[in-house]
Amino acid sequence: MHIAIAGNIGAGKTTLTGLLAKHYKWDTHFEDVDDNPYLNDFYDEMQRWSFNLQIYYLNSRFTQTQEIRNSSKTVIQDRTIYEDAFIFAPNLHSMGLMTTRDFENYFSLFNLIESFVSAPDLLIYLRASVSKLVQNIQTRGREYEESIRLDYLKRLNERYEAWISTYDKGKILIIDVDNNNFHENKEDLGKIISGIDAELHGLF
Numbered sequence: 001m002h003i004a005i006a007g008n009i010g011a012g013k014t015t016l017t018g019l020l021a022k023h024y025k026w027d028t029h030f031e032d033v034d035d036n037p038y039l040n041d042f043y044d045e046m047q048r049w050s051f052n053l054q055i056y057y058l059n060s061r062f063t064q065t066q067e068i069r070n071s072s073k074t075v076i077q078d079r080t081i082y083e084d085a086f087i088f089a090p091n092l093h094s095m096g097l098m099t100t101r102d103f104e105n106y107f108s109l110f111n112l113i114e115s116f117v118s119a120p121d122l123l124i125y126l127r128a129s130v131s132k133l134v135q136n137i138q139t140r141g142r143e144y145e146e147s148i149r150l151d152y153l154k155r156l157n158e159r160y161e162a163w164i165s166t167y168d169k170g171k172i173l174i175i176d177v178d179n180n181n182f183h184e185n186k187e188d189l190g191k192i193i194s195g196i197d198a199e200l201h202g203l204f
Contacts, residue, residue: 001074001200002065002118006083006164007126007177008156009148010136015183016126016175016192017078023193029064029077033142043148050092051102057084058106062113069118081117082169085110087159095155119169122199124192127161128177130154171199 003026005013014030021028033039038056042049061081068075085107093103128136130153137148164174173195175182182189 001122002068002077002120003074003122003124003196004077004080004120005124005126006080006160008128008133008153008160010133010140010153011126011128011177012136012183013078013126016124017076019182019189020193020196021076023189024074024076027071027073027075029068029075031078032060046092046097050098051106054084054089054092054098054106055109057088058110058113062117065117077120080120080123081110081113082163083160085114086163087156091152091155091159095152122171122173122196123167123169124196125160125164125167125172125174126177127164127174128157130157132178133157173199 003020005017007013017028017030020026036053036056038049038053042053058081061079061084064077065081068077089098089103089106089110092098093100098106130150133153134150164172173192175192175195180188180191182192
């Protein structure tokens with residue numbers, strides 16, 4: 001099975017991926033942050049590096065998705081291929097940080113790749129307010145994220161909500177991160193686990 005966690009920057013995807021993998025003994029596929037050759041350049045000069053970054057992510061997540069589908073184990077994935085295509089790339093384009101030419105080139109490539117991709121068996125969406133995202137980003141203290149602007153996070157949040165409202169590729173579980181402190185509270189994590197069990201096994 002393929003479980004995926006979606007959510008904005010700082011929503012808690014990586015943390016929840018680790019906690020659920022430990023609980024269920026699932027294999028993990030994390031977002032390639034440390035080895036990403038474009039990320040620092042992108043945050044320094046978004047317009048110059050936006051296309052390169054998005055192509056890197058598209059390639060990386062397509063490779064991950066193929067590995068997951070070829071695996072005999074249940075795998076939980078930190079962020080999906082859809083988020084790049086429906087949230088991050090269009091947002092960069094609308095902000096004038098990716099040219100129309102580059103965006104159309106990117107999206108035609110995504111459409112081709114999507115025809116080879118199967119959607120997750122369950123998508124877990126972490127919904128969080130901008131203030132909660134900022135709090136989480138500051139807590140983890142990644143240097144390249146210090147320059148992220150509030151309006152950038154707000155735009156991403158709006159796109160996430162629009163995408164989730166029309167998501168029809170499979171089962172979905174929405175977690176309100178503002179009211180669920182799963183990384184510190186076992187009871188809150190238990191609520192998420194119960195929700196996952198219900199979606200995967202139809203207990204309720």
